Amino acid sequence: MSALIYCPFPDAESARNVGEQLLDEGLIGCINIGGPIQSFFAWGGERGEGEECPALLKTDAQLLELAISRLEELHPYDSPAVLGWPCVAGKATESWLRTLGGGGSVRH
Template structure:
């Protein structure tokens, strides 16, 4: 089974940097970095707003918890919003993501 992770970043550069590390470590197969969005939020009892860049990361469900934990370590926010879930993928996508090695040195290249 495949999995997706959604996470906003302060800017596209930080999303790209974290995404490249997760790719190099074999924890994700792809990161899609979106155009800036306007976020309204509550943090530490106060309301705020700002611009962020959303990212959608694709991985295999067997790597989901490791990918989330590593993303949390690498993310520039103190307490990043990271949401991950298993999902059903098309055969080609599921096969591609099932080939991720999670840092075991045998990544399938696409």
């Protein structure tokens, strides 16, 4: 089974740096980094807002907990919002993520 991880970053550069590290460690097969979004949140009893870059990371479900743990260690925020869940994937994607990079010509 495959898995997805969603996590906002302060900027695209920090998302890329963390994503490249997780790729190098074999914990994810891909990171998609979105453009800036506006975040409105409650934290420490107060409301806040800011600009962030969302990231969606693709991995194998067997690596999900390890990938989340490592992402939390590498993330520039002290308490990053990290959400991960197993998901159903297409056959090509499932095969690719099972081997993390050993898949065929699927566009990720």
